[in-house]
Each structure stands twice: as C-alpha cells, then as structure tokens.
Amino acid sequence: MDLAFIIIAVLTLASAVAAMSLRNLVHCALCMVMTFAGIALTFLQLNAEFVGLAQLLVYVGAVAILIVFAILLTRSEDAKKEVRFVSSSTVVGFGVVALVAVSLLAAIQHTQILPPQSVVAPxxxxxxxxxxxxxxxxxxxxxxxxxxxxxxxxxxxxxxxEPDPADSVDVQQRNGSPLKLDPDSKKTAVVANE
Amino acid sequence: MTGQLDQLFVSLKQWLVSFLPQAAQPMAGILLSISAIIGAFATMFAITTIMERKILGRIQNRLGPNRVGPFGLLQPAADGIKMLTKEDIVPFAADKLVHFLAPVVLIIPVALALAMIPYGRNMTAVDLDAGILFFFAVGSATELSVFMAGWSSQNKYSLVGAMRAIAQMISYEMPLVLSTVSVLMMAGTLSLPLIVQAQSGYIYEILPRWNVFTPWGLAGFVLFMIAATAESNRAPFDLPEAESEIIAGYLTEYSGFKYALFFMAEYWGLFAVSGLAVTLFLGGWNAPFPFLQWVPSWAWFFAKLGTIIFGFIWVRGTLPRLRLDQLMNFAWKFLLPMSLINIVVTAMWHFSRVFQFVGAREMRWVLCALVLAIPYFFLGRALGEGRPAKRNYKFAE
Amino acid sequence: MLGTGLIKGMAQTAKNFVGSYQGPERLVTVQYPEERLAPKENARNFPFLVFDGDDAQKGLRCVACQICEKECPPKCIYINKSKDKKPDYIGKPQFYPATFDIDISVCMSCQICVEVCPFDAIKMDKVFELSTTDRFEALLLHKTELAKPNEYFQELHPTEAAEIDTRFAEEKLKAEAKAKADAEAKAKAAAIAAAPKPEPAPVDGSIPTPVAPKTI
Structure with a gap:
C-alpha cells in the first residue's frame, strides 16, 4: 500500500471519529471538514481530479460553512446536557448504520474485483x-x-x-407609539419625539 | 540569447536538479519550485507593503514612510523585526488549538493557489488539467480559517468580523467564478497554461489577442476584479476588518507572528487572484506587441501583476468603505446578473464567428457591447433606487 | 449612471498622486525632528512657575498660598510652605514654597491652577518633548525644574506678559509711594515724639535664602 494513502486514510478516519465523539459542536464541525478534505484527497489520489476538486469546492467550501453557520445561529445550552447512552436516537442511529453497512457489504460482495494489473487508470x-x-x-x-x-x-x-403592516401598526399602538413620523414636515429625516 | 533569458529559471532549475541522482530528481524539482515561489512572493509581499504605504501617502498628499533606510525602503525589514519580536498573546478564554491553527490553515491554501499560475513560458509549478477548479477549490478553504480565527478568539468583534467575512466571501465567490466561465467557454479548457496559449498571437499582426480586448472579456475583467477585491477583503470591501467599526475584525486577538502570517496570507491571496486575472484576461505572459517579444515572458507576467496591484492600491486610496446592505445588494443585484448576462454575450460572440461578410467583425463587437451596456445602465439605476434624494437635518445647518 | 462618481474620484486621487511629485507645495507634512512649526499662541500643556529677575529662588512669584494645590482636579501639585518669609516684588514679606512639585504624568493640562492663581505665579508652558526612560522620578518636576524666568513667559505670551508686567510695575510704584508716605509720616511722628531714633522701615531688607542652581 501507498504511504500517502495510509496517511490520508488514518487522518480521515481519525477526524471522522473525532467528529462524532468531541463535545464542542464547532470542534466536531471542524473535524468533519477534515474528513471531507481527506475524502477529496483520496479522490485526487485515484486520479479522479474533477471529482476530488468538486468535493473540495462543494464540501469544504460550502457545506462546511453552512454547518458552521447553522451551529452558530442555533446554538443553545442543550449542547452541554449530559448525553444518555441508550436513547431512542442511539437505537435509530445504530439501526441506520447497520442497514448501510449490510447494503454496502452486499454491494461489495457482488462486485467483480479486477486484478490490480489490469487496471489502467483512464x-x-x-x-x-x-x-x-x-x-x-x-x-x-x-x-x-x-x-x-x-x-x-x-x-x-x-x-x-416580511411582517404584516397591520401587525406593525398594532405593535405601535400597544407600545403607546412614542415615535411618530410627521408627514407635513419638509425636513424628512427628522423624527419628532412627542 | 532572448530564448535563454526567457528560459533562465527553467534551465537553472534543470541544471541544479541534474546534480542529484535520478530517483531524487522529481522531488527535488518540486521542492525547488516551491521554494522559488515562496521566496519570490515573500519578497514581493515586502515590496508591496512599502509601495502601498508610499502610494497611499502620495494619493493623500503625504510623503509616506521615509525614515528607515534610503527613502524608507527598509521599512518592511523594520516591520518584520517588530512582528517577530512582539509578544504572542493568546486570550485566556480562547480556544488555544483552533486559535493557533487558523493562520496555518489560511496560508496553506493560498500557497497552493500560487502554485497553479503560469508565471512564464514553461513556468507553471503544477500543471493540472483542472487548474482553475483547483484554484477556486483551495480558495474556498480560506473562509474556514477566517471562521476559525473569529470563533476561537472568543471576542465579539472577532466573531462579527468573521461572520461578515464569510458572508462577503460567499456572496462574491459566485460572480468571481461566473465571470471566469466566459473565458473557459472561449478557451475550451480549464488548464491555465492552455488559456494563456489561447490568448497568444496577434490580430492583423499587431493587436494582442487578449481576452480583455473583447466586450465580454472587458466586462468579465471588471466583474472579476470587483469580486476579487471583495474576496481578498480589501478596501472598499474591507468590512471584515473595518477598523472604525469592529477594531480589526477576526484579527483583533492576534499579535506577533500569527498576525504577520495573516497579513502575509492576505497579500498572497491578493497576488494569487491578481495572477489569475492576468492569466485569464490580460494574456498571461504574452507580450502586448510582436516587436516586444524579446522581453522575457516572466517579466511580462510580473509587470502585469504589478499594474493590477497598483490598481488595487489606487482603488483603496480612493473609495470609502461600503455599508453591509450595500455590499450584499451590489453582489446579488448587480454583479450576479451582470456575470450571467456576460455568459450569454460570450455565447453570442462565439456563435457569431460564422458570419464572414464585410464589417461582420465590427458589427459583432458593437452588438455584444450593446447587450452588455443596456443591462449595465438599468441595473445600475436600480441599485440607486430607494436612496434618499437629499437629506435635511434639523440640527445640522 | 453607475460608475461615473467612481471615475471622478479615481481621477482626483490620480491627480493627487502625480501632483505630489510635481509640486512639493502640495505636501503638507512637516518633517518633524528636522523641521518644526512655530508653536501656536494658545498652545499649552504643563504648568511652570514664573520668577522675576535673575535669581530663580529669590524672584519666585509663588507665595505658597496652596490654592492651586487644592483646586487641582487630579491632585498633581504638592506644596510645602516655608517657615520663614521673603519679600515679594513690592517688598512685602511673604511665604515661599519650600518644595513645589508637579507630577506631569498625572497632570491633565486643564489650566485651572493658572486660572485660580492670584499672583500670576503659575503659567502654562509649551514644551512637549518630555519623553524619558523613567516614568516615576523623571516625570515629577521639582521647583528647580519648574522655575522659569519672566523673559521666557514674555516670549510665550507677549500680550499677557506685558499686561502683567505693567500692573506689577504700577503696584510697585504705588507701594513705593505709600511706603515713602508712611516713612515720612512715621518720621514726622517720630520726630514729634522723640527725636533721637529715626529708623526707616526696611524697604529692601533681604533675607539670606539658599540660592537654587539655575536650570533654565
């Protein structure tokens, strides 16, 4: 096996494990970005230039930023709560993993594996x-x-x-309307406080 | 003689590598290219900082730095020593590891992007089939490091700066990529040396066949340069570092050499994107006129690069900073439609090549220019709408 | 149309850029350590003490009334009143400051000490190259460093100094006339009362004071 492949594979897998097990959500996201980059590097190693670069562009450039934004905009104290190890989500997660693994294994079993010599990298x-x-x-x-x-x-x-104009009027009246725009005034930028 | 001068660096590298055993030669060649690029651009970074300060000074009727060395030319050395000897402060609340990694993660993709650019005839460090895709792929990784810097500092200014930077970079990446599409359509390749080759040769044996001298090329160049200014966070798009609003944005908690790394990465990004603009629109290392072809190709490349950087400095010395809503409106309501229209115009240009009657070339030119100018006029007017015509302030007579 | 303003601005800065090489009169920057601008009439930063005559110790106008010490907002003036007295400009015996220190690292240049001083003894200076390597002792100015001759003050603020000088001269004349009248009256009274002892008043009786080294 290639040394570069081993390094990339270890890095990818390690960062994937870290992405699942770390407590800090942002750290998890950053580790996941590393996994994406590792996958892109694997593609590049297989001479699949276009796919590798597209992976880098889409996943590292766009998806990672999206995830990071989502974490920052929705972060709450839930992240710090104690995680129970047996819960419905754990069961569902293991179920999904098992299903994917079985189907992948089946696919690999049915693939005709070519001897390495015959592979000509197109x-x-x-x-x-x-x-x-x-x-x-x-x-x-x-x-x-x-x-x-x-x-x-x-x-x-x-x-x-956008907020309904009727709603905003309602809000203004409820708040006692401290601010009023004077339409007759020629000085447009002045808000008269009455 | 001319050819030798042109290939000076290529033959120098081959001569140096030939001393090594056969097995080590490819690796040594790569290492030589890397060190040459890093050395050349580190020097250029130093020169650019002093020239930028000098030119900005002259634009504001000042002298600029003139204390260190003759005409202040040793100012970068003084700056470098200062940066190196400063204390490296890491905030107590900061996420130490991410805080440390952010400048490193920023400088790697920028250096990788620099490896893609053809600096002269046979002078491309990495000649990838999908070179321009690689350029944008690694370029998009810089956003992440900006986020890492802003988030790990645990400082509201840093975070606001990082958020602004990411929003700006995502918005302007789209026009940046779309404005290059027209060049790719005409060249029919993603490889940067081949794009340069497609721009070689001369019309009527005198006029250069550069992309910028076509309507779509000119529009693409302008769009690309605007988006590139925003991508490299330079004035007037320097909202992420707006010192009058948020101290220094995501750089607020950085000091010493980490700050210097950020600073250098920013300038390297500027060089990379300027080099891409030269490659895509200004004919790369091609000479502007046939009788000037005796000048080495790399000299032409760096002359064009210098011109573009002077343009960046000039713009920085002239235009005030945009507001955040103006920034977003400009990207989504003006640059994006214009770059899409530019792609259509490029297709028009491509397919109208078949017409061979007298005056067809001129007519094609005028038609394509009109198709670009009319939306430019109307989109520009739409941008100005909703702006208060004249403001009257009660207490500011 | 979009872009016309941009082009106008770019043309303006290009004009500046080229013009700064053509006409040096555009460059407004003064190359400071080599070239200097004359200080403005109303410039001020830290207070100093004015003395008349040649002797900084003898001619010090300050009478150690300590009004400035009390009024100073950041409390950066430290005065110790003397035990003995010395005559002031009209010859009246007054206290004088045994020590007078101003901590200019604390001073906020508000000029209140100048405003409250009834003797025109403390005024604002224009010196600004005060950087030192010691931020404690070197920035605590003592009486010897603070005392500056009246000629220096006349140079800084000619109009104000001239006005003060004429007032002082008038007061001195008046005081001398009064002293003379008093002396005459006293002499007359003495002559009437008892002829043998006509002692004049000590108009310019000098008390021996230690002479401070002149620094300015």
Whole structure:
C-alpha cells in the first residue's frame, strides 16, 4: 500500500471519529471538514481530479460553512446536557448504520474485483466529463438544475416574508407609539419625539 | 540569447536538479519550485507593503514612510523585526488549538493557489488539467480559517468580523467564478497554461489577442476584479476588518507572528487572484506587441501583476468603505446578473464567428457591447433606487 | 449612471498622486525632528512657575498660598510652605514654597491652577518633548525644574506678559509711594515724639535664602 494513502486514510478516519465523539459542536464541525478534505484527497489520489476538486469546492467550501453557520445561529445550552447512552436516537442511529453497512457489504460482495494489473487508470479530462454531461446525461442534469432552482426560489420566499403592516401598526399602538413620523414636515429625516 | 533569458529559471532549475541522482530528481524539482515561489512572493509581499504605504501617502498628499533606510525602503525589514519580536498573546478564554491553527490553515491554501499560475513560458509549478477548479477549490478553504480565527478568539468583534467575512466571501465567490466561465467557454479548457496559449498571437499582426480586448472579456475583467477585491477583503470591501467599526475584525486577538502570517496570507491571496486575472484576461505572459517579444515572458507576467496591484492600491486610496446592505445588494443585484448576462454575450460572440461578410467583425463587437451596456445602465439605476434624494437635518445647518 | 462618481474620484486621487511629485507645495507634512512649526499662541500643556529677575529662588512669584494645590482636579501639585518669609516684588514679606512639585504624568493640562492663581505665579508652558526612560522620578518636576524666568513667559505670551508686567510695575510704584508716605509720616511722628531714633522701615531688607542652581 501507498504511504500517502495510509496517511490520508488514518487522518480521515481519525477526524471522522473525532467528529462524532468531541463535545464542542464547532470542534466536531471542524473535524468533519477534515474528513471531507481527506475524502477529496483520496479522490485526487485515484486520479479522479474533477471529482476530488468538486468535493473540495462543494464540501469544504460550502457545506462546511453552512454547518458552521447553522451551529452558530442555533446554538443553545442543550449542547452541554449530559448525553444518555441508550436513547431512542442511539437505537435509530445504530439501526441506520447497520442497514448501510449490510447494503454496502452486499454491494461489495457482488462486485467483480479486477486484478490490480489490469487496471489502467483512464485519464478522464474535464472536457470529456462536460461533453458527457451535455450529451448522454443532459436530462438528469436539467432535472437537478430545476430541483435546485425550485429549492432556491423556496428559500427566497421563506426569507422574504416580511411582517404584516397591520401587525406593525398594532405593535405601535400597544407600545403607546412614542415615535411618530410627521408627514407635513419638509425636513424628512427628522423624527419628532412627542 | 532572448530564448535563454526567457528560459533562465527553467534551465537553472534543470541544471541544479541534474546534480542529484535520478530517483531524487522529481522531488527535488518540486521542492525547488516551491521554494522559488515562496521566496519570490515573500519578497514581493515586502515590496508591496512599502509601495502601498508610499502610494497611499502620495494619493493623500503625504510623503509616506521615509525614515528607515534610503527613502524608507527598509521599512518592511523594520516591520518584520517588530512582528517577530512582539509578544504572542493568546486570550485566556480562547480556544488555544483552533486559535493557533487558523493562520496555518489560511496560508496553506493560498500557497497552493500560487502554485497553479503560469508565471512564464514553461513556468507553471503544477500543471493540472483542472487548474482553475483547483484554484477556486483551495480558495474556498480560506473562509474556514477566517471562521476559525473569529470563533476561537472568543471576542465579539472577532466573531462579527468573521461572520461578515464569510458572508462577503460567499456572496462574491459566485460572480468571481461566473465571470471566469466566459473565458473557459472561449478557451475550451480549464488548464491555465492552455488559456494563456489561447490568448497568444496577434490580430492583423499587431493587436494582442487578449481576452480583455473583447466586450465580454472587458466586462468579465471588471466583474472579476470587483469580486476579487471583495474576496481578498480589501478596501472598499474591507468590512471584515473595518477598523472604525469592529477594531480589526477576526484579527483583533492576534499579535506577533500569527498576525504577520495573516497579513502575509492576505497579500498572497491578493497576488494569487491578481495572477489569475492576468492569466485569464490580460494574456498571461504574452507580450502586448510582436516587436516586444524579446522581453522575457516572466517579466511580462510580473509587470502585469504589478499594474493590477497598483490598481488595487489606487482603488483603496480612493473609495470609502461600503455599508453591509450595500455590499450584499451590489453582489446579488448587480454583479450576479451582470456575470450571467456576460455568459450569454460570450455565447453570442462565439456563435457569431460564422458570419464572414464585410464589417461582420465590427458589427459583432458593437452588438455584444450593446447587450452588455443596456443591462449595465438599468441595473445600475436600480441599485440607486430607494436612496434618499437629499437629506435635511434639523440640527445640522 | 453607475460608475461615473467612481471615475471622478479615481481621477482626483490620480491627480493627487502625480501632483505630489510635481509640486512639493502640495505636501503638507512637516518633517518633524528636522523641521518644526512655530508653536501656536494658545498652545499649552504643563504648568511652570514664573520668577522675576535673575535669581530663580529669590524672584519666585509663588507665595505658597496652596490654592492651586487644592483646586487641582487630579491632585498633581504638592506644596510645602516655608517657615520663614521673603519679600515679594513690592517688598512685602511673604511665604515661599519650600518644595513645589508637579507630577506631569498625572497632570491633565486643564489650566485651572493658572486660572485660580492670584499672583500670576503659575503659567502654562509649551514644551512637549518630555519623553524619558523613567516614568516615576523623571516625570515629577521639582521647583528647580519648574522655575522659569519672566523673559521666557514674555516670549510665550507677549500680550499677557506685558499686561502683567505693567500692573506689577504700577503696584510697585504705588507701594513705593505709600511706603515713602508712611516713612515720612512715621518720621514726622517720630520726630514729634522723640527725636533721637529715626529708623526707616526696611524697604529692601533681604533675607539670606539658599540660592537654587539655575536650570533654565
């Protein structure tokens, strides 16, 4: 085995374990980023340049930042609570892991493993990937594009929801309306305090 | 003779490597390239800091630093000694490990990005098939280190600065990448040396075939430079470090050599993104005119790089800092639509190549420029909407 | 249109950049240690003590009334009153400060000590190159360092100094005239009362005081 592969594999696995077991959520997220980077490096080692770099760009560049933002914006004191080792979520987690492992094992069992000598690393250029995407796989590509557009529009709609003007008037009246804009005044930027 | 001068560094490397045994040669070659890049850009960082201060001074009718050495040229050495000898303060509440790792994590991707750029004929340290993808992939890792720096300092200013930096970088990464797409479409490759090659040659044997001299190339260059300014956190997009608002942003709790590392990484990022702009739009190491081809290719590259950095300094000396909402509006309501339109224009340019009648070349030029200019006008006007026309203050007559 | 303002601004800074090499009169910076601007009339930073004549000890205007010590907001003035007296400018015997210290590391340059002084003895100075390597003893100025001649004050604030000088001269004349009248009256009275002992009043009787080394 390659020395570089061993180093990358150990780093990836160690950071994955750390991502699960550390207490501080931000540390977990950072360890997960390391796992993503390790996976990207594995792809690069397999001469899958495009996939490796896309992994780096999408997971380290975007997903990691998303996770970090989510942690920072939603962090509460729950993170410090004592974790019970047998709970419904643990059971469900182990169930999912077992299911994935069994299906992976089954897939590996049914794969015809080629002898290493016969593997000729095909040099797939980015241009060929692009051509394939635009010819053979154009329909899946378009569907994914549509899906992402729909998701983005949905996100915009959720973010755009503004407080109802009637509500704001109600709030003003309830608070006794200390601030009033004087529409007749020519001095537009002045808020008269009455 | 000209060819020898052009290939000076390449043959120097080969000559140095040839002393070693066959097995060690590739590794030694890589190490030589790495040390050459790091050495060259560390020197350039020092020169840029002093030139920036000098030029900013002149822009503000001052002299700039002139105390250390002749004309103050040894100022970077004094700064470096000061940075190295300062106490390295780590806040008591800080997350020590993450606080330590943040500058390291920042400088690695920036140095990796520098390895991608073709500095001259046969002078690309790493020639990847997907070079530009690699550039953006490692570039996106810098956001993480900014977050690490801001979060681990346990300081509200640091955190606010980091949040601003990440929001800004994510917003401006999109126009940055999209404005390069038009170049990739025309060159048909992601490899940076091949993109430079596609810009070689001369129209009518005199005019350079650089991308910036086409309507889509010019628009792409401007969009790219604006987004690059924001990506490298320079004025007028220096909100993450806005010293009048949040002390120094995510750098607040850093001192000594860690601060110097951050500072250097910022400038290296600036060099990397400027080098990419030179490669994509300004013809890389190609000479502007055929009769100037005797000048070595790397000299052309660094001359163009210097010009772009001078432009950055000039902009910094002129424009005031944007407000956060203006920043976001500008990215999403102006830069993003413009870069998408630019891609359409590039496609127009590409497909209108088939027309061969007299004046077709000029007509194509005018048409593409119009398709870009009209949305520019209307989007620019829309940006200005909602701005109060004239403010009257009651107590400030 | 978007961008016109940007171009205008860039042109302005380009004009500055090129112009700063063309016309040195654009550069407003004064190269400080080599070139200096004359200090402004109203500049002030730390107080000093004014003395008349040549002898810093003898001519000190301060009478150790300690008003400035009491009024000083950060309490940076320390005065010890003398046991004996010395004559002031009109010859009247007055106390004088045995020690007069100002801690200029505490002083906030408010000028209140100057405002309250009834004897025009303490004034604001314009010196600013006061950096030292010792932040305790070197910044506690003693009487010898604080005392500066009236000529120095005349240089700093010509109008104010001239006004004070004429007032002092008038007071001195008045005092001399009064002393003369008193002496005459006394002499007359003495002559009337008893002829044998016509002792004049000690107008300029000098008390021997230790002469401080002159520092200014």
């Amino acid at each position: 040099h797939v250029s980015v241009k060929r990937i692009g051509e394939q995407l635009m010819t053979n796989y154009v329909l899946p590509l378009e569907v994914i594009g549509l899906l992402l557009t729909a998701a983005m529009i949905g996100a915009v709609v959720i973010a755009m929801r």
